[in-house]
Amino acid sequence: MTYIPLVSIVVPAHNAEETLAFALDCLLDQEIADWEAVIVDDASTDRTPAIIAGYVERDARFRTLSSSAFSAAGARNGGISTARGQWLMFLDADDWVDASFLAKMLAALKTAPDAVAAYCGARRVMPDGGLTPSSISTEVAVQPFETFARRCSIRTHALLVDRETIVGLGGFDVSLRTCEDWDLWQRLARLGGNWVMVDEPLAFYRISPNSLSRTSAQVMADAEIVIARGFSPDPRVKRPAPAHANGAIEANGGTASEALAWFALWNAASDCGSGSRPIDLQPLYALPAGRKWAREAAKVIFDGLMVGSLSAPAQLAARWDGFGGAITGLIVELGKLWGDPATGRRVQYYLEQMLLDVDDLAAPRRLALTLGIRVDARNPTSVELPEGIDQIYAHLMMDGQIEARLQFGALGTVTRRHWIELTPNSVPAEQLVRRPDRDSHFGKLARLAAEARALVRSSAEAPGPLAAPRRARPADGNDKDRTSFWNHHFATEDPWNYTSPYEQEKYQRQLEILPAGPIGRALELACAEGHFTRQLAPRVGRLTATDISAVAIGRARARCGDLPNVEFGVLDFSADALPGKMDLIVCSEVLYYLDDLAELRRVAKKLVEALAPGGSFISAHAFVLRDNLERTGFDWNTFGAQAISETLAATEGLVLEQSIETELYRIDRFRRLSPGDVATEPMVDHVPIRAPVEIGVARKIVWGGARALRRDVARSERRQHIPVLMYHSVADDGPSALARFRCTPAAFGSQMAWLRANGFHAISSEQLESFIANRQPFIGRPVLITFDDGFQNFADHAWPILRANDLTAEVFLVTDLVGESAQWDAVSGPPTPLMDAATVRRLAGEGAFFGSHLATHRAIDGLSSSDLAAELLRSRMFIERWTGRPTTAFAAPFSVTDRRLGRLAKECGYRIGFGGRHGPANLDCNPIDLPRIEIRGDRSLDNFVGIIEAVLE
Secondary structure, three states, X not given: OOOOOOEEEEEEEOOOOOOHHHHHHHHHOOOOOOEEEEEEEEOOOOOHHHHHHHHHHHOOOEEEEEEOOOOHHHHHHHHHHHOOOOEEEEOOOOOEEOOOHHHHHHHHHHOOOOEEEEEEEEEEEOOOOOEOOOEOOOHHHHOHHHXXXXXXXXXXXXXXXXXXXXXXXXXXXXXXXXXXXXHHHHHHHHOOOEEEEEEEEEEEEXXXXXXXXXXXXXXXXXXXXXXXXXXXOOOOOOOOOHHHOOOOOHHHOOOHHHHHHHHHHHHHHHHHHHOOOOOOOHHHHHOOOOHHHHHHHHHHHHHHHHHHHOOOHHHHHHHHHHHHHHHHHHHHHHHHHXXXXXXXXXXXXXXXXXXXXXXXXXXXXXXXXXXXXXXXXXOOOOEOOOOOOOEEEEEEEEOOEEEEEEEEEOOOEEOHHHHHHHOOOOOOHHHOOOOOOOOEHHHHHHHHHHHHHHHHHHOOOOOOOOOOOOOOOOOOOOOOOHHHHHHHHOOOOOOOOOOOHHHHHHHHHHHHOOOOOOOOEEEEEOOOOOHHHHHHHHHOOEEEEEEOOHHHHHHHHHHOOOOOOEXXXXXXXXXXXXXXXXXXXXXXXXXXXXXXXXXXXXXXXXXXHHEEEEEXXXXXXXXXXXXXXXXXXXXXXXXXXHHHHHHHHOOOOEEEEEEEEOOOEEEEEEEEOOOOOOOOOOEEEEOOOOOOOOHHHHOOEEOOOOOEOHHHHHHHOEEOEEOEEEEOEEOOOOOHHHHHHEEOHHHHHHXXXXXXXXXXXXXXXXXXXXXXXXXXXXXXXXXXXXXXXXXXXXXXXXXXXXXXXXXXXXXXXXXXHOOOEOHHHHHHOOOOEEOOHHHHHHHHHHOOEEXXXXXXXXXXXXXXXXXXXXXXXXXXXXXXXXXXXXXXEEEOHHHOOOOOHHHHHHHOOOOEEEEEEEOOEEOOOOOOOEEEEEOOOOOOHHHHHHHHHHHHO
């Protein structure tokens, strides 16, 4: 019986005497022995045939085959024709695989019986033996055909494929000099079978000066053919999967021209590395433009440079002089192609960072924008910046070891003082010279600050002074000296806005509930400034209006001085005796201020005694959450209308006759029973609130009830995490492409109401920084609500909702464009208007906070260090001018940061920063690089709730 091996390994060999033995030895080392190797001698003229003969004689699993194909594709096809195994492997004569390769690949295939291929990671091997990092394409396991339509993601010998399927596909295309493996994997993937990934670098691929992958023109021509095939029907594949029959879908990862452009960029970088020829820029026009592709472009260039220069990653920076000019020129041209030089600069920064991240800096590395150096941490010396350099990448060395790695923007000479500030505790601070040299980093920073101050001073006159901050209501409504407490309240006239439609509607309903018939003597307790007194006086014979505050009585007397039936007096109804035999007593919006229910019960008895038999007592008080969490109420730390009404009803001698009840308050009329009186069922009228509820009232209301009260969670909860929420726009309409960044006012209102009902309170970024700096656990349930960009719809829609829920927010402004529109979004539709300086100033006076979104909304990683510092300084100073308050916080535009930003921001006066990291903030965070949680406009309230509750867990 003929032996059928599990795996057939096809090894094409042409003049491979230097490497063939090593390749074949790796097969002998395999942990699994069930294989055969078909070695195809492709017209070799060196010792290759003799080496093959020796292995055939040594081990029967080796077989040999002669070929005159003069191509790897033709030689492999010859090997396929004689192969017998279920699985095929293609091993070039200068490559090798790990001893566990076959075992691990076959084990993976067993887990997926329907798989047509298994693949693993690979590492390149440079001529000097240097290894590149492992690379593996996870996308192949997810969508193999869409991946291979665009690029070749797997090395030839990094996979096992089903032999019968390969035979059915006709093997390799011999018309292709290069990319023939890519073409075959593309055809295989078009069938729609499953591909299994082994996430380990088990394959090793030699790069040499004569590698076909370095024949630029040929590789480019062949790649264009393969990509074109991937985006069209392929008649060579007889039974393609229906989804792939007509080729790749552009929506799944870009067009054919874009795929070729990425390949051309890699090819151009490789050519720069080898210095082989001028770069053809034409194919690069199809590269996708925009900052989000900059990092990907840098990665592609980095990879191409390794192959072109025959360098392992750690060698690239040291070899910069050989290709740096060419690669920098290529990147500059990319910026021109994109119409965005800043994006080209961004690619340059990324590339140089990648080069220096893997370099030991054994000698200084001067790249295009970055100087890489070692610095003695104990005895640093000044470093002058070469022309064009604006970034330092340093290893701080101590006793021959790297103490720290630093990367920062540099504007001028980095002095000894500067290095010592970067490495504290090296020498006593008093030994430092504090005055910066003019050409030093801090000297140039000082000049930029002076320029920013001059620009701010020369701008248009600032608006008037900030509005006075709203005076907060005392948390508990009590004070040891009640008279002083109330006089303090009335220091400002009309402290509760008695003339508002809401208060006037409440007054009118108290008048409606007055008892029928003539009213002789009436007593008004807590008459305040006499607004209701003036309306009540015409309805009674004689009115005594009293208040604990002499200030309030003075205003009431002035307001009602023309009413002959009114007399005024200072009276503390809790402590003082009440005049008796009253036909009517009115006491509204004040009983919550008693110390407790015991005092309320005592006062209730006094009220009964002050009433004449049959006399009426009218009480108007708001519902308070402490009485009943399940219904709408005010979040005050006291009892409310429900407890007051129940206590009065339980007072001997009082009976409830009538109530007018709204969602926010109730007005009760009680009667003192006369001898022989029989109490009747009270009449209760439920009426709506028609008057608008002004913000001073609304911010203390929790509509629909609450699940938790702020003061309760403040007493019981301490936590390490806090949600920092990131919003942009709050509007009903806008470009569809920006829907993710736009919450409707209704959705935003529901989110803020949920926060309020669940005991959250809003803090500022400055407070957050203080918690982190002091390692102080967060009290209760804090949330930091932030808005990027400063849209006018924040003022129109978001701010009223926030105030109504007793919350605040921090808005990051694009200061050069304040009062204009969001031009950075113009490609998506009409730009959204931005708040002007007057609006910013008004909102700051109302309790909103403002920080910097820099000056121009350009992504910072495309700015020079000088431009970045100038924007940080200018933006901060303008915001401080508009708000009259220190500005310490920034948020990076587009959430894009780099390693220069944090240090430059601190040097420009910032203490808090938000970058691109996602998630809750915690006490271990770097306050200059805080994470946030984006709240998307295309998600539900349930999604919002889930995000917040996850932080609480």
